[in-house]
Amino acid sequence: MDHMSRYDAKLVEPKWQAEWDKADVFRARRDETRPKYYVLEMFPYPSGRIHMGHVRNYTMGDVIARYKSAAGFNVLHPMGWDAFGMPAENAAMAEGGHPADWTYRNIADMRDQLKPMGLSIDWSREFATCDAEYYGQQQAMFIDMMEAGLVYRKSATVNWDPVDMTVLANEQVIDGKGWRSGAEVERRELTQWFFRISDYAEDLLDALDGLEKWPEKVRLMQRNWIGRSLGLQFGFATTGAPAGHERLEVYTTRPDTLLGASFAAVSPDHPLAKALEKDNAEVAAFCAECRRMGTSEEALETTEKRGVDTGITVRHPTDGRDLPVWIANFILMDYGTGAIFGVPAHDQRDLDFARKYGLDVIDVYFAEGDDTPVGDTAFVPPKTDLVRYARACAGPEMQTGEAAIEAAIAAAEAAGFGTGVTKYRLRDWGISRQRYWGCPIPVVHCDACGVVPERKENLPVELPRDVSFDKPGNPLDRHPSWARTACPKCGKPARRETDTMDTFVDSSWYYARFTAPRAETPTNLADAEYWMNVDQYIGGIEHAILHLLYSRFFARAMHKTGHLPAKAIEPFDALFTQGMVTHEIYVTSDANGRPVFHLPEEVIWKDGKPFVEGGHLLLEDGGKLPLEDGSPLKLEDVKVIPSAKMSKSKKNVVDPVNIIGAYGADTARWFMLSDSPPERDVEWTAAGAEAAWKHLSRVWRLADEVRAAGDGDGAADTALERATHRAIDEVTRGIEGFAFNKAVAKLYEFTNTIARSGAGAGAQRAALRVMAQLMAPMVPHLAEEVWSMLGGAGLVARAPWPEADPAMLVEDTVTLPIQVNGKRRSEIAVPRDMAKEEVEKLVLADDAVVKALAGGAPKKLIVVPGRIVNVVI
């Protein structure tokens, strides 16, 4: 046996990585004579370990990058780090140390883990958003945006932990309590910085139609998020309200239901509620309670609907009834006017509220032919359905909701009590964070001059290094000297802004920075002009709304401030959202019935059933913690749950480093591309990884055998050539269409075809060289090895993509299945372009058809040329 007859990824992969480095294959240089292609995967947060989701994401991007490069494009494929954020501060609080050290150490670790994957990345463009060089440019843009009127301050609510005296993120609020202190969280108002994204609401909405290479679901989610609505705004005249509240402005998207109104309601944050709070104890108590709710919309919507009657009434604008005014916990101050009228019959929330507090339920419209009054389910048909209005504001009795809304607005405008108003659900983007590890907002507060932007020559406003995290709250706020500065305008002593920016700001323009990562301005226009837009953006569906919407806004703002060309206001031409990587979890329960998760290596398989040693929890550091009552776990209770998202707490994380160490990067890459469609979740399985490795070894072995056989008789083999062209065609279409799993399946098939073909060594060699090219985007190291073994010239990474000859793709005969009444009964082989009449004759003579007809004539004979025949009896 030949000592080299086994594929050794450990030797082969570093060898070709060194070759690529030596030839500097992946450095992207601006070259106006060549068409460019910009591939970008969402950059990672430097948690310290790469995970399988990264492997999947970057493998997909690499396939595209390498394929486009072979197809003749000048490819830009960069990598960086989304490096600001809470985890670094949390680590500093938990383990001591400094967020910067933690972050840069993690970046170094992750870069070391990533490089063995053999990605075609131009590492010379790498940066981290926490580099002062990067965030200084971000500050320059912030100042430009201030001058362009895109930035302002206003009061907004935050989650306040009264014990830790700190602002909490939504994820840090658990069941209304602070995650560390356990104290009831309060909503508190602070003056904060905002970007005027809502100025662009209409444009951001309308431009979605042009994003044809984005998934329809993402466009739909953004459309709904922006939420354009045409509604009616009008003022109710109030009775019994405090001075200044003689009118209550409400906004409704269903003015056609005005005659079904039975109450009005305002948000607990509404000025009227605040006015009443002063001398109404009941209202004060209710508002105080509402303020203990988190700020998230989810918290608001899922809490039980409750309210308090203010005793104030409003006069209905058309029928003159007096309606009670309530304060209700489900009314958002941020949407519309923060006040509504309730129509219980046609809104489930209003109905629940009305039933709870004994308010009237007045039916406005009914389904055709059904006059049943509403019970406990509100009648809310689609607006496009025709319904019968028993209490129409305007328009005919039978009309759609859409038509009735329009008619109601027109009527209100004619009567002079209201106006049709287009509103958006999209709110301005609050970017203030009361935290250290983020980009400082570059402004100065001066007693004489007010809020003044820092001078650009003083940028970057750098984070101070000497901070402590031994107590909660913003370290910038309590730093003894950092905030002390001179006013950029008058020079008198002034104080720096201590808020930092939302990390979404950092990730809203990194794609533009990659086009000129060392420029001394945020972008270099010549580079941006050449490289923008991102031709293919790839990332997780979890970013479908916020990150992508903020980036679209930011690109517009960068254009307005002169940092991007007009063509780049939609920065991502094509978007692909990949699924998660999941892995099974092993769960038992402790004595209190709470779930206990187990590492795969803790699970013992006996007779195909999982067991764990009882009586302890395994800690992350490998230590053991006895269960609270010391009782052993019930061994028979181990449950295996497939397809759980990989997470530390569920102990089902598979570390790519181990996989790459055991099998090599190509195996991990091949596995990530096999089987599951890229947009769907993929389950990591040990068996799948083993199978991927086996196949790659088989390809290598095949190449080794063919090499050993020399050139053979040099005879061509038509069948193998046809198979080769079919493989080129299908793999190419698989990659172009983001159907990598299908491209992989085709390559499996092609391997079988070559291995089983009786073709001579020369013909097999030619086929295998094409296979090396087709596999190169996916498993680049193996591809280089096979390519060089079989006499390929230069690097396969530099070889042009093979082209399929259309003449080699057509088959002369086709098999036509014959159905009788839609069920397959037989089949015939016919020349590809046989006339319909000829086919019909053959079909009617077919044994199965003759038998089914039993002497009768068919009712119908359907022949779909080249596809199928259906005999209807």
Add this chain to the structure above:
RNA sequence: GCCCGAGUGGCGGAAUGGUAGACGCAGGGGAUUCAAAAUCCCCCGCCGCAAGGCGUGUCGGUUCGAGUCCGACCUCGGGCACCA
């Protein structure tokens, strides 16, 4: 609660409205081997001895023909503006 997705053999999945299950995993059988590993070959949706019947989350509809289109529902996943 609201918005958006996804459900096909034991498993991952394939299928311009046209043969459901390509390709792979697992499983079964065989070859090779002193033996094993590795490798190669064959079988493999379910029920049935067979003929045949049943099958793409559930229920209904459109069609010569539905995994695919339409309606209702169920389950799971993503997002909900301070996780990234």
